[in-house]
Amino acid sequence: MSSVHLKQLRMAFPDGTVGLHGLSLDIADGEFLTFLGPSGSGKTTTLRMIAGLEHPSAGEIWFGTRRVDLLSPADRNVAMVFQNYALYPHMTVRRNLEYPLRKRGVPRGDRASRIAEVTALLKIDGLLDRRPRQLSGGQQQRVALGRAMVRPSEVFLLDEPLSNLDAELRAHMRAELIQLHRSLGRTMIYVTHDQMEAMTMSTRIAVLSQGRLQQLATPHEVYHAPANKFVATFVGSPAMNMLVGRLELAGDVLRFVSEHLTVALPDCRRAELHGAPAQVAAGIRPEDLRLTPGEGDGRVTVVERAGHEAVVWLTLGRQRLVARAAAGTPAEAGTAVAVSVDGGRLHLFAEEGGQRLIGACPA
Amino acid sequence: MLSPQRRDQLTGLALLAPTVLLFAGLIFYPMAQSLFLSLHKVSTLTQRTQYVGLANFQALFADPAFLTTFFNTIVWTVGAVLLQLVLGVAGALVLNGRLVGRSLARGLLLFPYLLPTAVAVLVWRWLFNDLYGLINHVLMSVGLIAAPIAWLSQSPNAMITVILVGSWKFFPFVIIAVLARLQSIPESLYEAAQVDGASRWAQFWDITLPQLASVLSVVILLRGIWDFKEFDLIYLMTGGGPGISTQTLPILVYREAFQLLNFGRGAAVAVTMFGFMLLFFAVHIWATRHHETEGR
Missing domain, CATH: 2.40.50.140 (Nucleic acid-binding proteins)
Structure with a gap:
């Protein structure tokens, strides 16, 4: 677990468009921070840069006192839940959960106990021998969460993890994620375009638009004291x-x-x-x-x-x-x-x- | 007046008829004819056939040359298919990467597949010639070999050379099939694996290869069938020689039937080939089905 510091992060794409104009913000240890914004606002790019899947054109990323922006994703020790879950289709649930542990050389006995712990917490212990395509969307979602939770990581990254679920399940998973964050106490960074998710789960929200930070504040502040017209009209439904x-x-x-x-x-x-x-x-x-x-x-x-x-x-x-x-x-x-x-x-x-x-x- | 159902049935039959007729005339009849011939002794002079039961097969299996030929066919098929798989997967991975001049490379890599076999063989025979071939010349001038190698006129060199040329000729097929599948593997699987701590090598073994399993199984099936009955490339390359060291079953069929005019034995070889392929590929399909139902 650690705090995360973004310093003047900038992303220019090869075609010349700028995805992010010098983003700086500090995320406290154990915080649930949400990047909220419409598509093209730079929120997913930011998350992917923290994960190491995308390289900033300029700027630095620090986990606590460790600078990580030049490290590979594996060396950063992050966990990530992908929008489409990205479960390995040819592996059983057990193998999926085991994969990050195997790749980091965790001994067999420890692997089994970690998996048992996580599956009990997420209530997926009955699914261990199934394959991803035999699971419902909600079950796949849990397995994806499980794969991210199964090993200790500095930061927990979630890229629109609920967007593929139906409305009822989404509301349910929101509540579970809040609980999960509370019980794990890990630093979670969450990306969504859904203000409801941002409002209900976050300790703080970073509202992004067109690659610029519009406001960084608690959900209450974002709603009751929006920093500018964009935040005011983007957050709240029906809009202000x-x-x-x-x-x-x-x-x-x-x-x-x-x-x-x-x-x-x-x-x-x-x-x-x-x-x-x-x-x-x-x-x-x-x-x-x-x-x-x-x-x-x-x-x-x-x-x-x-x-x-x-x-x-x-x-x-x-x-x-x-x-x-x-x-x-x-x-x-x-x-x-x-x-x-x-x-x-x-x-x-x-x-x-x-x-x-x-x-x-x-x- | 026909009822509507009856009319639909007749329309259906009418639409099927051309296919059924073509199938019967072009596939079923020759197959039945081969089977028929393999059980007979045929005199090409009098056009008279005489039923001999399984005598043709008995003679075949008792002939050590047939067993050598059968073994050659297996060596050629397994060797060529394996090499094509390695080259094809490697080529597809390169073409799937970010490569300067990728579309040009794609066009060039398909070239061997488009080239007529006779032309390709002519070029390769020249390159592999032990007296004036370019390959021996180059290998000698860089000092890799001291004396020319008899690529085509010595065993086992001839079989190795044929496998090399055959693989060169047919591996673009593997590239096309594998490349199509590679492009449909979601990028997020690789990203997830990176986050999970997998090296490039581990990503290949844990994601790429399992994801290619189904297409590779089809490729093995098709290339296996095609290479097993490959005739022109080998025949033009070596004529089955030296001796019968590169003679495969299709060449034996041709020799027995059209050079020795022994149609009964030729047909018996063809029927044996057919039976073997049927058996092998039934097992292959069963194995992949089995693998797919539990493996995906």
Whole structure:
């Protein structure tokens, strides 16, 4: 087990495109860090560079006090779970689990006891003599986890390991992975484009976009204090509403004014006015948008009733908005609706560049 | 008026008929004819045949020359197939790697397979000639040998030379088959193996070779059949000589039937060949099936 340090990691591909622009971050020993981002954001490239399957064009990778970026994957002592599991198809489950131990010269007796331990933990001890293609997706997933866990490694790498599972199994495996991380206490680095996985499992999330780190923070912070417009709209489902407008002082009250919506901001946010650009973007989470059906100049377009809640899509002039409402909301498609927001819940960003404006309200 | 089912049946039969007729005329009839001939003594002068039971076979198995020929055939087939496998797998691995001028290399490596056997043999006979051959000349000038080697006119050199040339001629087939399979092995298996601590060599033994097992089994089957009944390359190369040291069963069939006009014995050799191949490859297919059901 060890901490992981990335120093100015850069990846330029032979065709000239840059996959990663100087990424630096420190991962603590025992942490569960998730790289979250859309495809092409550089998250898988980063993970593969940590594993040693890809070589950075520049920069350094350290495991604790050991520099590893010039070492082969075998010499780095990492364990990895691949997106498609990459189980050896011609070997039984037992042979698959045994393989990393055999290649590192672990004696036969120790191998058997390690395998017994891991299979008991993952509840796959009944599958030892099967071959990968005789297993369900969930079982293959467990075997892949087992093969990564079977020997002690410095770092545990997971490349979208749940993306091939169906929704129900995915939710189940999320819970198991959290438990596994807790019981193993290993440093885990996880790559996903699924914000749900990132939010539920990670101790910290590194949000990447276009090869640049957008935010490195706890799931709570990423959701409640997104560093910029990209993070704000990428994390959360349905996505955060974005309205373009300006900040102004009306008498003693600071207000956000946009074409169709004006929101008074609490006093504590006065600081955000100083140095604020002319154009700002206000982000509103769907759950922070309050709807009053039956009146007002908003117009409901679609209501998605999901049982425990309803998602209401509406237009306010030319602005499209989405709101979460109680399951029994009387809003119906085509009806009028009034929209209001608590000023304290508004996320303000510079329209240009997208950086978050820092207010002084208590979180 | 025919019922729809009946009409479908007739259409089906009509569609099958050409194939059935071709099969009967071109495959089944010659096979039956061989079997028939192998049980008869045929006079080419009077066109009269006389039933002799298994006499042709008895004479064959009592003949030491037949046993030598049979043994030669096995040596040639096993030697040529093995060498082709080694060359083919090695060639495919090279072509599958990141190689400058890969497509050119692919084209060049297929060249021997496209060359007519007669042309290839002519060139190789010239290269291997013990008086003016280029190979002896080169080997002598670099000092590897002191005196010319009789590549084709001495035993066992002749068999070795034939196996070398045969393997050169046919290994591109192995390359094509193996390369296609190599390209379908997921890269992630190699990555997983690297992470698990496998060396390049271990990756070859633990991943590449097992993944090639099924295609190699088919290649062994096909090349085995084809090499077992290879005639023109060996016949043109050595004529079966020196003595009968490179005479294989197809050459014996040709000699008995068309040079000695002993059709009965020629057919008996052919039928024996057929029986042996049937037996061997039935075992091979059974073994691979067995291996595949439990091995994958």
